[in-house]
Every structure is written in C-alpha cells, then in structure tokens.
Amino acid sequence: MKRDSSLVTKAAITAVGSYVPEEVLTNHDLEQMVDTNDEWIRSRTGISERRIAKNPQHSTGFMAVKAAQNLCQNNHIDPSTIDLVLVATITPDYQVSSTAPYVATQIGATNAFAFDISAACSGFLYGMSTAASFISSNQYKKVLLIGADKMSSIIDYTDRATCIIFGDGAGAALFEASDNGFGFENAIHGNDGIGREYLNIQEGGSLYPINENTFNAGKHYLNQEGKTVFKYAVKHMAETSKKVIQNNALTAEEIDYVIAHQANKRIIDATTNHLGVAEEKVLTNIHKYGNTTAATLPLLLADFESTFKKGDKLIFTAFGGGFTWGAAYLTWNYDYQN
Numbered sequence: 001m002k003r004d005s006s007l008v009t010k011a012a013i014t015a016v017g018s019y020v021p022e023e024v025l026t027n028h029d030l031e032q033m034v035d036t037n038d039e040w041i042r043s044r045t046g047i048s049e050r051r052i053a054k055n056p057q058h059s060t061g062f063m064a065v066k067a068a069q070n071l072c073q074n075n076h077i078d079p080s081t082i083d084l085v086l087v088a089t090i091t092p093d094y095q096v097s098s099t100a101p102y103v104a105t106q107i108g109a110t111n112a113f114a115f116d117i118s119a120a121c122s123g124f125l126y127g128m129s130t131a132a133s134f135i136s137s138n139q140y141k142k143v144l145l146i147g148a149d150k151m152s153s154i155i156d157y158t159d160r161a162t163c164i165i166f167g168d169g170a171g172a173a174l175f176e177a178s179d180n181g182f183g184f185e186n187a188i189h190g191n192d193g194i195g196r197e198y199l200n201i202q203e204g205g206s207l208y209p210i211n212e213n214t215f216n217a218g219k220h221y222l223n224q225e226g227k228t229v230f231k232y233a234v235k236h237m238a239e240t241s242k243k244v245i246q247n248n249a250l251t252a253e254e255i256d257y258v259i260a261h262q263a264n265k266r267i268i269d270a271t272t273n274h275l276g277v278a279e280e281k282v283l284t285n286i287h288k289y290g291n292t293t294a295a296t297l298p299l300l301l302a303d304f305e306s307t308f309k310k311g312d313k314l315i316f317t318a319f320g321g322g323f324t325w326g327a328a329y330l331t332w333n334y335d336y337q338n
C-alpha cells in the first residue's frame with residue numbers, strides 16, 4: 001500500500017539566518033597582494049569579491065552566533081526551545097573544545113546539547129541528514145544547524161592558487177518536526193580517503209604536530225591540488241545528485257532549484273549540465289562571497305529565502321575535503337513573509 005507522505009514526521013526548514021563580515025576583499029585588492037588579476041579570477045572561478053573577518057575576535061564562533069541570532073530574532077524563535085545545536089566547520093575557534101557548545105550558550109539555547117560536524121565543504125549537507133535523523137526518529141523536535149567558517153584564518157595570502165577562492169561567513173537553518181508533508185526527504189553521502197592527499201592542512205594535526213620548522217615553511221595553511229579537486233568535485237556531485245533525482249522519480253523540469261556548494265562557478269556549471277537543469281534554477285552567490293566552505297549552502301538559503309515557495313523541490317549537493325560529498329532532496333516548507 002502506498003504510504004501517505006503527509007502522515008510521516010519530516011524535518012522541515014522553518015527559518016534561516018546568516019552573517020557575513022562587513023570587510024570586502026575584492027579581486028583588485030588581491031592584485032596588490034599576489035601575482036593575479038581580476039579577469040583571471042572571474043573567468044576561472046566566477047568570484048569577484050569575498051568577505052573577510054579582519055577583527056581577530058570575529059572568529060567562526062562569533063559569526064555562527066551572529067547567524068543564529070539573526071535567525072532567532074527575525075523569526076521570533078525562543079532559543080531555549082531548541083533541542084540541538086550543530087555547527088559544521090573546519091575552522092573551530094579552538095582545536096580542543098568544539099564550537100557548538102559555545103554558540104548554544106551564547107545564543108541562550110539553554111536546553112540544547114551541541115556538537116560540531118567536521119566534513120569541510122560537505123559539512124552543512126551532512127548536518128542536514130544528522131538533523132533530519134534526530135527529528136524523524138522522534139528524539140528531538142527543533143535542531144539548529146549552522147555552517148560557519150573563517151577560512152581567512154587558515155589561508156596563506158601569498159599562495160595565489162588558494163587565497164583567491166575562499167571567504168568567511170556563516171549561515172543557519174532551523175529544522176523542526178513537521179507533519180504537513182514537506183521537509184527533508186532523503187540524501188546520499190559518499191567519501192574517499194584518498195582526498196587527504198589533495199586537500200589538507202599538512203601539519204598541526206596528530207600525525208604531524210606543528211613545530212618551528214613546519215611553521216616557518218607555512219605547513220599550517222590550507223593546501224590543495226586544485227585541478228584534482230575540481231575533477232573529483234564535478235564527478236561526485238553530478239553522480240550523487242543524479243542518483244537522488246532518480247531515487248525520487250523526479251525529472252529535471254520538476255526540480256525548482258539546485259543549491260550547490262559554491263566552490264567554483266565552473267564546477268557548479270559542469271555539475272548541473274550533467275543534470276540537465278535549466279540555468280536559472282541553479283542558485284549562485286559565489287561572485288560576492290567566494291567559497292565559504294560549510295557556510296555556502298545556508299548562505300544560499302538565506303539569500304534566496306524570499307524566492308522559495310511552499311512545496312518547491314530543492315536538490316542540494318556538496319563536495320569537500322576528505323574527500324566528502326553528497327546530495328539531498330528537500331521540499332520547501334513555507335512561503336516567505338516579510
């Protein structure tokens with residue numbers, strides 16, 4: 001017998017919020033710092049500018065708190081009603097002491113437990129599945145998922161192949177138990193440990209603890225083999241998105257929006273070409289934020305919240321360090337009200 005999907009408890013997004021630092025780092029600013037130019041950056045990545053949290057106190061935790069407060073204040077959410085706070089990040093405030101408990105305390109989520117998710121650019125997507133699992137198993141009703149990264153804290157601003165891509169920011173989404181038939185439907189995730197050869201911070205972890213020599217050699221900065229990462233990203237985002245679309249018996253025409261990780265406009269275009277989804281359905285804000293790692297998906301949700309209509313069919317996809325990747329299908333739960 002066919003199951004009536006309206007009777008199943010789903011994890012629906014009921015509110016979103018965001019925060020980006022005020023300071024803008026343009027391509028022209030980067031021209032003064034490394035051997036690059038605006039035309040190269042725009043044509044190879046689609047990025048024109050990115051936000052950088054120059055104030056040392058404006059950490060990942062600070063930005064995550066701001067995004068969460070933005071969500072709670074705009075939507076009249078009492079933080080003490082939140083059951084779980086998840087922070088997806090690879091730039092926690094401290095190596096030891098996860099960022100999520102700090103964020104929960106700062107926003108007044110006094111009844112929540114909290115933990116971090118480390119899956120690089122796939123962190124928010126993995127967090128969506130985590131939030132949905134806690135809700136659909138009826139363990140918790142309200143999960144606040146935040147994607148936040150201060151990438152400028154791990155970037156070498158003399159490395160032109162890396163520093164042009166990344167920016168800082170945070171986005172948040174509230175997932176709530178819902179019985180109206182809309183919400184998180186399903187997802188597929190994957191990983192390949194070979195990825196740590198191609199995208200990593202080489203030293204400062206337990207395998208190669210930091211010392212004076214590694215510090216002087218800049219081994220504590222993010223390091224990537226861009227071309228390899230590019231190929232893996234397109235392959236896995238396209239393949240998993242296709243599977244999710246097939247599993248849900250959707251056609252490209254039926255999909256309302258694709259929310260893809262904002263790593264490089266050419267990666268987004270190549271991925272979505274494989275899906276056959278019309279260009280106007282593929283949402284982008286990479287031109288103004290660059291790659292904010294775990295924050296790109298929720299920043300898209302916040303930027304395009306007023307565009308979404310109740311029942312819209314959204315495909316999410318992401319790829320990141322590890323390697324990690326995945327795709328998810330979510331039906332949007334509300335019409336925007338100003």
Ligand code: COA
Nearest residue numbers: 035036037040121160161164226227229230263264319320
């Ligand atoms: N400005 C000008 N020239 C640059 C440059 C810059 N900022 N960075 C690299 N170049 C040069 C290279 O030195 C190379 O020169 P050469 O041909 O004389 O050797 C040339 O441009 C091409 O370099 P290449 O690395 O092949 O460029 P690319 O088209 O692959 O673009 C990236 C580089 C990093 C933008 C691209 O590979 C990428 O986006 N990869 C994915 C990275 C990513 O998503 N990381 C996060 C994980 S989700």
